[in-house]
Amino acid sequence: MTDAGYDEWLDAIDDGEGYYLECSEGHGSLPPRRVCPHCGSTALDRASLPATGTVETFTICYVGGPDFEAEEPYATAIADFGDVRLTGVVRGTDPEDVTVGMPVEARVGTNRTTGDDLLVLRIR
């Protein structure tokens, strides 16, 4: 399946050229989008994703869906990258060692069950 907008965004992260969408008011969001979800502005431009974010919250998932059977247990986190947050699977440490405030970088990994691309938050 092709998901225009999203696939391109993930490829850019994989190439080390990650971006997000920024409206004229400075609100961040993720593609594909035509309208800022915070203020309704339609003036959306690409802005560079900061190299490092910090874990704002996380969970250690012991019971996932069928697409994550080979991953359990795994940590899913929401990380703050300034104007935008990303949700991803944490890698580079044991799930039980993840803490709030940890620095992470956005990468693309492989879902160990499905083989699909996956947004990874790698511990720096």
Next chain:
Amino acid sequence: MTGVRVAGVGLTQFGRHPERTGRDLFGDAALAAREESGIPPEEIEALNYGNFMGTLAERQGHQAPLMAEMAGLQCPATRYEDACASAGVAIREAVRTVRSGEADVVLAGGCERMTNLSTADVTEALATAADELYEIRAGMTFPGAYALMERAYFEQFGGDREDLAHVAVKNHDNALPNEYAQFHRAITVDEVLDAPMVSDPIGLLDACPVTDGASAIVLVSDEYAEANDLDAPVSITGSGQGGDNLALHDRENLAVTPATERAAAEAYDDAGRTADDVDLVEVHDCFTIAEVLAIEGLGFYDTGEGIAAARRGETTATGERPVNLSGGLKAKGHPVGATGGSQIAEMTRLLRGDHPNSDHVEDATVGVTHNAGGTVASAVVHVLEVDR
């Protein structure tokens, strides 16, 4: 604008009934509601039906006309879907239809068949309430999403898993006498804390069960109730709905639920009531943290102050404002597309005085129901009042 009364309610037993089809569940609840109302089927002008995952669990789309057939109705039928708030929105739209004068009698409710699926498949189906590209693909499950909110709450406002365990203990206690509840088993704080982790910090006993069940409500105009001499002492006097960004990461604060605040503000204003007027509440406690987010969003507690309410005894059956006397989603069960209707049915019974827990709220006149979809990207609040 006419007032709207609850003329009859119907529920199936909530629980694990993997062999029962959705159509059988809803037919059961709808006939019970019809029978209680005493209204002949040809007088029912519309069916508003809530369902979330029937296309996955039973591979059955276009469920509403099927369910009208099962209820013995020949009327227009529409399915409403807002994840776990599906029946809440179905009922809200029925209230608006009756108020507008478009119809005098509407049947509303919902159904969900879930336990015919494996745990992994039900986990996958429930997760579809989240953002497919950005959350589901990152491994977010339904318990996982609330775990993210729970940890954010702990980080910002404090509190701990033991505070939340008291919510689970309370709701299991409340379910004990409820004949429709999935669980009739008291639990202890230690059992909640020692239960296996599902998605840390949410353990198995912090989570609602997977449930099959259906709910149905017959709503009528004041004029119809009077003309037909109906025994319908409970009215829906306020209705409100709020929305939010679908993905958690797009919200300003992960530990609050503004959709609930918006729905509550609208419903209170509609009813001419404030949070202080409310005697009892049924809230959407799919996880113990969800009850805390709800009682704060509904204005009963300041943000960050609700977490110890159950531990302090303020929300127990004998507390100043009981929360989830039915047992809530946590112990009564959570057939997702039926839950919003179940809450209205339980509140109606509590206010009428024919619920096994009505004795705890003998003098109550104002009740509130709160039904949430996903991580509260949708919220529906209703105010119910009883003639005394």
